[in-house]
Amino acid sequence: MPEILDLTFFAFAIPAVIFAGISKGGFGSGAAFAATPLLALILEPGAAIGLMLPLLMLMDITALRPYWGKWDGLSAKALILGAAPGVLVGALLYRTANPDLFRLLIGLIAVGFVAFQLARARGWITPAAQPMGAKTGAFWGAIGGFTSFISHAGGPPAAVFLLSRRLDKTTFQATTVIVFWAINGMKFIPYFVLGIFTTQTALADLYLAPFGIIGIWIGVKLHHLMPERAFFGLTYLFLIATGSKLIFDALT
Numbered sequence: 001m002p003e004i005l006d007l008t009f010f011a012f013a014i015p016a017v018i019f020a021g022i023s024k025g026g027f028g029s030g031a032a033f034a035a036t037p038l039l040a041l042i043l044e045p046g047a048a049i050g051l052m053l054p055l056l057m058l059m060d061i062t063a064l065r066p067y068w069g070k071w072d073g074l075s076a077k078a079l080i081l082g083a084a085p086g087v088l089v090g091a092l093l094y095r096t097a098n099p100d101l102f103r104l105l106i107g108l109i110a111v112g113f114v115a116f117q118l119a120r121a122r123g124w125i126t127p128a129a130q131p132m133g134a135k136t137g138a139f140w141g142a143i144g145g146f147t148s149f150i151s152h153a154g155g156p157p158a159a160v161f162l163l164s165r166r167l168d169k170t171t172f173q174a175t176t177v178i179v180f181w182a183i184n185g186m187k188f189i190p191y192f193v194l195g196i197f198t199t200q201t202a203l204a205d206l207y208l209a210p211f212g213i214i215g216i217w218i219g220v221k222l223h224h225l226m227p228e229r230a231f232f233g234l235t236y237l238f239l240i241a242t243g244s245k246l247i248f249d250a251l252t
Helices: 007-026 032-039 045-067 073-093 099-121 134-151 155-164 169-193 199-225 228-251
Strands: none
Touching: 007 032, 007 045, 007 169, 007 199, 032 045, 032 228, 045 134, 045 169, 045 199, 073 134, 073 155, 073 169, 099 134, 099 155, 099 228, 134 155, 134 169, 155 169, 155 228, 169 199
């Protein structure tokens, strides 16, 4: 963290936090991770993820109320149970893991999934009619738990599974809220033990917390105003944007 929380810091941090709140509050959390690489432009990567986790947890709690009980329990359970070992592996490998390789893989998966959905919609391919099952959901949950621990990038893996389940937009959104409330809670103690939190990140979080709540409020409002077709279209755009950003970060 910079010794002084100056105008440059807040010029980057405030838009990043508001954007993360909008994504978490209304659009399935798919693009919320983009706040971390934006902050990493001015902070060390460890400081960026340490700064964001308490804010993401605050956003999760804020978003629980408008979406309470509207999630798909089976989908949420599969992702959460799968995420637990993913978070554990992330904690064990945090000091030695190569995040760029994983950013590349998950970016390719996110962009590839959108390409798959578009090809299916145009009739170019005919996939199996059945949605992904619980075991597959646990697999994607494990990937999401690991990538979430390393860089808060668990949204795309979760979306790959949830979009296959053919949920309506509110069920989809509510499920991401409860899933990431659980995953981010799992990450707190390992982050503390690994020394990822600092006094400076805690101070910055106090200043930025209101902007996270504002972002959630905007996201919830946009979620209810936007038609379902447009919602999923925007979700796919977020997946392309986040996946492309991960690929770019990995290669550069």
